[in-house]
Amino acid sequence: MSDAVVVGLDVGGTSTRAVALTLSGERLGTGRAGGGNPTSHGVERAAAELLTALRGAVRGFDPARVRAGAVGLAGAGRLRADPAGRAAFDRAWSDAGLRCPYTVHSDALVGYASGTAAPDGTILIAGTGAIAAQVRDLRLDRIADGHGWLLGDAGSGFWLGREAVRALLADLDTGTAPGPLGRRLLAELLGTTEVAARPRDTVDAVVQAVTRQPPVHLARFAPPVVDEAVAGDPGAAELLHRAAAHLVTSAGRIRADGATTPLVLGGGLLTGDTPLGAAVKAEAGRRWPDAPVHSAGDGAAAAAWLAARTLPEVTDPAARHALLVPSAD
Amino acid sequence: MSDAVVVGLDVGGTSTRAVALTLSGERLGTGRAGGGNPTSHGVERAAAELLTALRGAVRGFDPARVRAGAVGLAGAGRLRADPAGRAAFDRAWSDAGLRCPYTVHSDALVGYASGTAAPDGTILIAGTGAIAAQVRDLRLDRIADGHGWLLGDAGSGFWLGREAVRALLADLDTGTAPGPLGRRLLAELLGTTEVAARPRDTVDAVVQAVTRQPPVHLARFAPPVVDEAVAGDPGAAELLHRAAAHLVTSAGRIRADGATTPLVLGGGLLTGDTPLGAAVKAEAGRRWPDAPVHSAGDGAAAAAWLAARTLPEVTDPAARHALLVPSAD
Incomplete structure (x- = not known):
């Protein structure tokens, strides 16, 4: 059993998670901190959360044992192009006592790697927004959607919420009594499920x-x-169903017809045993019947695996993936 | 030939127009002023523009001759519910020398009346936004859409512009060379029609x-x-074609299948001989094959006709409509 240790971090908008793993998958420590998306929170804040999470993960052992690290975050490209931001991350890294190099990856790539060890495939993410990315040799290649709520994010949480309100408004316009979902929206928005005598007032x-x-x-x-x-x-x-169709259409903009590489589903609306995830699996199964579909899992562990792949003793990355990254399927 | 004079005003977001007409259709005067939508510009500003346009229309004769008046504007309901706003309009009316009563109608009703004298029918308007309204006995009855850009206005100018940008982004995502419209948007937005070496940079x-x-x-x-x-x-x-389908769907939310009452098309995208108007006419012709479709025309003249209808000597409003309101078809 190798003694080498790798560290992975998943820096998200609402939380930051870190894990320290041996190459055989032993979990030496974990850390948590607040959200640290450098685009929305600023680079200094992101670096501070990174440091807090890192310190948690290496608390139980000598951090000089860590041989490689990787960080996944939204806006990775912007961070790489920002010398001051990169310096803040470097400082956090060394303040936590780490002496090894680390790499920065987009959250989409880390999400992909949390679902599969295959170097080529597709990641499809639906949370508040929605984005699909083609992965080639474990790098992000082409991207579809992620255009934001005004112009895109078709099939996302924003999209579902907007379309739910639109369906309620259409019911009110036609004089159809709102169904259970419509009544829930009315209660949430207006504090009552009653439609006014003049329905246009409710509209x-x-x-x-x-x-x-x-x-x-x-x-x-x-x-x-x-x-x-x-x-x-x-x-x-x-x-x-319409959301699932939109998401699969977005993936199809960058993924070849008949592709057999894995499709990984990530984001709060698709990860795990979710109804939208099931609808996307059904829709994707029609379009890519021979492709495995996986759920995204532990992003911090996936980042640690991306770090482990850079070590010379890791000669079979797929086997190492099975040890380091718990399956979420 | 009756000597009675009526005055009509069409208060829009970008201009205010007034006309003074005899009951036989003689045009005694017209006036123009700036936009006076009381919702967006404030009631005082709207009343000031109203006064300017009114003064223009009654410049050539004794305004005490005016027997009835009508004003069409967006936000008519809000004005009617606002005593201070109504007082400002009353002041403008008497400052222009008019002694007769006047009524306030929504721009949608006046748009409808600019296209037909039929008391029952439907008005469908597409400009920056989109709205459809059922008219019953020359009053607005049920309304569809007009929900604003975030939640509705399906098939409107906003919708067309957003969908055009979305189509461009889809082309860029798939690696399809943008067509003429996409290139025009690129030129407008980025000052170049070149797609970057990394198309995601252009996205x-x-x-x-x-x-x-x-x-x-x-x-x-x-x-x-x-x-x-x-x-x-x-x-x-x-x-x-998709915009036309959305607009007809909105109208269909309030208009019965097989209706034979007139459908009036208004707003900058539908009025007159426009391509979207033609597409809506074709789509509406499939849904309501026996209904006449008219273009909205002169709103100020239509308002004047709505005023004329209140006079006891006007016993055949439809015949009077033919005299007072020029057809836009």
Whole structure:
């Protein structure tokens, strides 16, 4: 059993996670900290969260034993192009007592590697936003969507929330009684499920309640859509199917017809045993019937594996993936 | 020939127009002023523009001769519910020397009346936004869409512009060379039609250029969509057809299947001999084959006709409509 230690970090918008693993997969330590997306929180804040999480992961052993590290984060490209940001990350790294080099990867690549060891494949992510990326030789290649809520993110949490409100407004316009999902939105937005005697007054109130908030807050209605679809609301189920179709269309913009490489599903709406994940699997199964579909899993462990691959003693990366990265399927 | 004079005003977001007409259709005067939408410009400003336009219309005769007046404006309901706003309008009315009563109507009703004298029918408007309204006995009844750019306005100028940019981004994602419309958008947004060596850089630049502006500015790309559709770009033509389908769907939310009452098309994208108007006419002709479709015309004259209808000597409003409101078909 090798004595070498690798460290991986998954820097997300709401939390930062770090793990220290031996090459045989022994978990020497883990750390957690707050969100550290350098684009939204600033590089100094991201580096501070990185340091907190790192210190947690190496607390139980001599950090000089760490031979390689990797960090996954949204906005990795911007960080690599920003010398001051990179210096802040370097400082956090050495302040935690690490002496080895580390690499910075996009969260999409780390998400991909959390689901498979295959060097080529596709990652499809749906959370508040939505993006698909082709991976070639464990690097991001072409990208589809990720265009933001105004122009894209088709099939994302924002999209689901917006379409749920639009379906409610269409019901109010036609004079159809809102279904379970529509009533939930009315309760959430207006504090009542009653439609006004003049339904246009309810329409105006819904539009005003939504537009008082930042548009991206529409993503808060994605969980109700998922819940009500599971509970049997046909309108909600239809929204999930349309979202799945959009997501698979985005992946199809960069993924060849008939591809047999893995498709990894990531993001809060697709990871694990989620209804939207199931709908995407069904839709993807029709389009790429011979491709394995995996769920994204432990991003910090996947980053640690990406670090381990750089070590000379790691000659069979796929076998090492099985040891280091727990399957989420 | 009756000596009675009526006055009509069409208060729009960019201009205010007034006309003074005898009941036989003689045009005694017209006036113009700046935009006076009370919702966006404030009531005092709207009333000031109203006064300017009114003074122009009654310049050539004794304004005490005016027997009835009507004002069409967006946000008529809000004005009616606002005593201070109504007082400001009353003041403008009497400052112009008018002694008769006047009524305030929504721009949608006045748009409808500019296309037909039929008391029942449907008005469908597409400009920057989109709205459909059912008219019953020359009052607005049910309304569809008009939900604003974030949640609705399907098939509007905003919608066309956003979908045009989305189509460009999809081309860039798939690696398809942009067509004529896409190249026009690239030139407009980035000052070049060249796609970067890494197409994702062009995608990011397009998204940033759009999101630097208020979302509703996407409506500025509607005229290029129309132009390029006419010039033969199949992608642009497809967008016009999808917009027409959305607009007819909105109208269908409030208009019965098989309705034979008139459908009036208004707003900059539908009024007159426009390509989107033609696409909507074709789509509406399939859904309501026995219904006449008219173009909205002179809103100020239509408002004057709505005023004339209140006079006891006007016993045949439809005949009077033919005299007072020029057809735009």
